[in-house]
Amino acid sequence: MTEALNASRPPASAADTLLEAAGLHTFYGISHILHGVDFAVRTGETIGLMGRNGMGKTTLIKSMLGLVRPRQGIVSVRGVDMTHAETHAIARSGIAYVPEGRGIFPNLSVRENLVMAARANVKGVSEWTFDRVIHTFPRLGERLNNGGAQLSGGEQQMLTIGRALMTNPDLLILDEATEGLAPLIAREIWGIIKAIRASGIATIIVDKNYAAVMALSDRSVVLVKGRVVFSGESRELSDNPDLMHRFLGV
Amino acid sequence: MDLAFFLIQLLNGLQYGLLLFLVASGLTLIFGIMGIINLAHGSFYMIGAYLAWSLSSMTGSLTAAILIAIPLTVVLGMGLERLLIQHLYKRDHLYQVLLTYGLILVFEELRSVIWGDDVHGVAVPALLSHSIPLTENLSYPVYRLAISGVCLLLAAGLYFLIQKTRLGMMIRAGASNREMVQSLGIDIKLIYTLVFALGIALAAFAGMINAPLSSVFPNMGGGVLIICFVVVVIGGIGSVKGALIASLVIGLAETFGQVLVPELAGMVVYFLMAVVLVWRPEGLFGGRS
16 A cells, blocks of 8 residues: 555655665564564655554654664665664764653753753764754753753753754654643644754654644654555645544544 | 860771772662662772782882772773673663672682782881871871872762763763663763773772771672662662762761770661661662762
8 A cells, every 4th residue: 555655756765865764573572563664764854653552653763763673674874774783873873862751861950961962963063052952942041950850841842852952963753742741832842843844954753643743744654553554745644534534543 | 085086086987988988989870870789899899909919019019009900990890891791781680689799709719819818918108107196195197198088089070070071961861761861872881881990990999098907808898898788778879979978977987886885886887777768768869869
């Protein structure tokens, strides 16, 4: 079905492909989670990675980041095979991860959470500095000396995104960035994601707010039971209520 | 107890406490940040003392011996972490206890083979071998003051490293979420190797500088290990600040205990630990620093 839906789409060219996964098979113990998943992100592109709970979205992300080792398949960054690379080496090739559940360091202050992650991009340029992050997230600027655990959910999410930006990534992976946030705060986060996208950073967005994801993304990829069942322009998916219902239950 | 005698006991207690801190700080960092219960930590104190004796016998200088021995202990720490300890991070504490207990036996056997089973004395450096007169009959050795000064400097350095540097932030972050640290492009394995080597070197250094006071003898690490675990429990696992406060409290309690209530001296620190455990089970500075 994927092939059929993608018949008109040219494959991502190797030249501008930032992150690519080919034929990934990932297991948790004896549970086969990913069944030969192909996935690619091009430079500056925004992809909505969708699927109901337990379909393998987070596992796909973790497999590409080396946090979970796929049993089969290849992960490459800018054409370089990183399948067996350490997570920190994959991250250093320009990939930042905002995990589900945020992953702030509660024993570090807001300032320390940001400073400890600071690094130039792969070309040695630091477009995102501490000052720029604080300018983007003024709320964090007011709480620099607070412990990470003392922040509200929205502030924690801003801190995680800000910390990811401090690594000056070419690709930002956002896994359920608005989960559990009040609608007003979630709207603020979406605004920030939009601004990040506009700044030219490629993004992979995983979120249950499918409408917002599709409105923001260039392409959508849908996983069902560890298989890619749709990969194409987001509009193609949002304009097709039948596909939406079949794959996402909405 | 007159003032001069009190002052001497106070200085002795502080010096002992600061020395304990050198050993306990490494133990608490390795336990709190890497999650490793290192029963062999006292062995590195012993190895430091034997290296100080052995190398100072060869070179004729304790200072030279220490300068040679420190890099050796750093290399030993890094090698052990890479070879053995790193395989324990994802395992149950039981495996850690078994392996590190095994290391105690291996180190004791190696010590016996290399250095023998005799007790040895180490000379205090000539420059520090005199005493400061406090009263007509009482004086205080300069070497003990020098040890306290060096320990204080190391404590300040350790505080600066852990609390004020980016490496320290990464170390603390690694204690709360190892996976996330890696996802930020930081080589957590390298950080763990450095933390382990630092802890080992601190324990060994404590053994080196204390060798002229305690002499050098087989199984000398055992007693230190037990008292350092008490320090870690009282101070709070992973807290360097807690280790410092608890070391000083224990140093003073044990020293004054031996003077004031010698028949109960052996119980004082364990009584203190029991009180702290009832009052604050997570230790004085519970959680991680």
